[in-house]
Amino acid sequence: MSINLSEPAVQLRELRLKTITGYSGDAEHLLGCTKTGTLQNRERSFSQCGSCGADQVMNMLLTLQDAAVVEHGPAGCGGDIPFRNGGFRTGNRRLGLDVHNVHYINTNLDEKDVIYGGADKLEKAIREARRRFDPKAIFVTTTCTSAIIGDDVPGICDEMERELGIPVAATLCEGFRTNIWATGFDSASHSILRKIVKPPRKKQEDLINVICFTHRYHYEDVFRQLGLRPNYIVPFSTIGQLEYISEAAATAQYCETLGSYLAAGLEENYGVPEIKAPAPFGIAASDEYLREIGRMFHKEKDVEKVIASEKEKIAPQLEDLRKKLSGKTAFVGAGGPLAYSIMGMLEDFDMKLTGGYIWHHDQRFDNDDPRLDVLSFHVKHFGNFPLGVCNKQSFEVVNALNHYKPDLYISRHMSPAWAIKLGIPGFLHGIEPSEMLYEGLIRYGELIYHTIANPAFAKNIARHSKLPYTDWWFEQDAFTFLGGEADA
Numbered sequence: 287m288s289i290n291l292s293e294p295a296v297q298l299r300e301l302r303l304k305t306i307t308g309y310s311g312d313a314e315h316l317l318g319c320t321k322t323g324t325l326q327n328r329e330r331s332f333s334q335c336g337s338c339g340a341d342q343v344m345n346m347l348l349t350l351q352d353a354a355v356v357e358h359g360p361a362g363c364g365g366d367i368p369f370r371n372g373g374f375r376t377g378n379r380r381l382g383l384d385v386h387n388v389h390y391i392n393t394n395l396d397e398k399d400v401i402y403g404g405a406d407k408l409e410k411a412i413r414e415a416r417r418r419f420d421p422k423a424i425f426v427t428t429t430c431t432s433a434i435i436g437d438d439v440p441g442i443c444d445e446m447e448r449e450l451g452i453p454v455a456a457t458l459c460e461g462f463r464t465n466i467w468a469t470g471f472d473s474a475s476h477s478i479l480r481k482i483v484k485p486p487r488k489k490q491e492d493l494i495n496v497i498c499f500t501h502r503y504h505y506e507d508v509f510r511q512l513g514l515r516p517n518y519i520v521p522f523s524t525i526g527q528l529e530y531i532s533e534a535a536a537t538a539q540y541c542e543t544l545g546s547y548l549a550a551g552l553e554e555n556y557g558v559p560e561i562k563a564p565a566p567f568g569i570a571a572s573d574e575y576l577r578e579i580g581r582m583f584h585k586e587k588d589v590e591k592v593i594a595s596e597k598e599k600i601a602p603q604l605e606d607l608r609k610k611l612s613g614k615t616a617f618v619g620a621g622g623p624l625a626y627s628i629m630g631m632l633e634d635f636d637m638k639l640t641g642g643y644i645w646h647h648d649q650r651f652d653n654d655d656p657r658l659d660v661l662s663f664h665v666k667h668f669g670n671f672p673l674g675v676c677n678k679q680s681f682e683v684v685n686a687l688n689h690y691k692p693d694l695y696i697s698r699h700m701s702p703a704w705a706i707k708l709g710i711p712g713f714l715h716g717i718e719p720s721e722m723l724y725e726g727l728i729r730y731g732e733l734i735y736h737t738i739a740n741p742a743f744a745k746n747i748a749r750h751s752k753l754p755y756t757d758w759w760f761e762q763d764a765f766t767f768l769g770g771e772a773d774a
């Protein structure tokens with residue numbers, strides 16, 4: 287593990303987890319090369335788009351109820367804030383929490399600041415954030431501009447922390463710092479671990495931290511049956527809630543990409559063990575996940591009862607969904623562990639996976655335990671499948687969709703509009719209903735069925751759409767622009 291909380295910057299994912307962004311082949315081959323340490327990253331000679339690590343920092347920190355974020359950069363870096371504000375307000379409303387705007391200030395660096403430095407502006411913005419929002423903590427995020435001009439953001443934050451008497455955390459996440467956008471999750475987690483989390487007062491033996499986005503409530507029923515309480519973090523939490531996540535008895539994940547660093551940091555620094563099992567998507571992973579909880583909390587018999595009763599509850603609906611979906615083909619584009627979790631659910635519906643593209647591939651996780659490896663879990667239970675690592679490059683995904691022509695495209699992050707313009711029904715994973723555990727599987731199956739039951743919408747859109755790609759591109763291999771040698 288490389289968690290050094292004395293440093294303001296998190297170690298980059300490409301160094302820590304040996305993350306790669308380019309690969310073409312299949313799941314077994316990727317796993318084999320990862321295990322033997324022979325996997326080489328393959329860079330592209332052409333990229334259509336990129337993603338900024340600050341994006342993921344904002345996903346986590348801007349959705350805290352009583353903190354403020356000061357983004358030290360030009361106003362353009364805050365172009366996503368209105369969209370995030372909408373998501374925050376909607377999320378609060380859905381969760382029955384106080385509906386309010388995000389607490390955000392941008393230092394609006396300009397040409398003059400690039401020459402003379404932006405330290406004064408930053409100090410002023412931090413004081414203004416304190417005056418305007420009265421936050422319990424302030425997170426100062428960096429941008430390409432503030433990093434290029436070399437403002438001493440950690441030093442200023444320490445000074446302001448002394449002046450204001452609340453945590454002021456430098457969160458170093460400028461876009462060019464890393465090739466891996468998910469490093470942003472780690473930067474936010476690093477700040478939380480460094481500046482917010484306190485040593486436990488007393489352990490809470492029934493409390494499980496659940497690192498997730500907005501997928502709350504879906505654990506409640508199953509956890510309650512086991513005498514456990516979920517503590518959903520980080521989005522929509524309060525600073526008070528985060529201060530004592532060190533008191534929990536365990537940490538669970540929605541997706542290892544999101545919470546690898548935070549879970550490992552809690553384990554290393556406060557002895558809060560991570561649940562070493564794949565996230566509970568689909569029958570096999572949900573069984574494994576609950577059994578691991580059973581082992582950790584010495585509730586093995588209770589867990590078996592819960593598994594049996596939950597499966598019995600969903601059996602008729604699952605059977606019905608299998609009849610409707612059996613043999614339908616699907617292609618998945620998502621972040622690694624989550625993509626494999628989605629694929630596991632497709633297997634439960636007896637659907638046929640034509641392949642999947644993931645955004646990047648982490649060769650290890652911060653808690654480097656093979657039980658967390660969802661790809662291994664998937665291959666062991668369901669077998670091999672065509673797999674690519676595409677770094678969110680739409681042109682590669684569109685090429686693959688045109689090649690495989692699946693009945694369904696499931697996408698995370700990237701709009702499914704590309705598929706729909708090809709006449710392929712699709713949806714953006716992450717919209718409600720949530721898909722975890724047994725009842726979640728049924729909700730997900732219904733979403734799939736409703737998406738593909740009538741493909742007329744996608745077909746009509748395709749008839750009236752013109753894609754920007756030429757026939758030439760569709761005749762090429764999707765990974766034509768990957769350089770380097772394919773791994774043997």
Ligand code: SF4
Pocket residue numbers: 338339340359362363428429430431459460461462
């Ligand atoms: S930090 Fe850099 S990559 Fe991120 S939005 Fe600003 S300029 Fe773009």
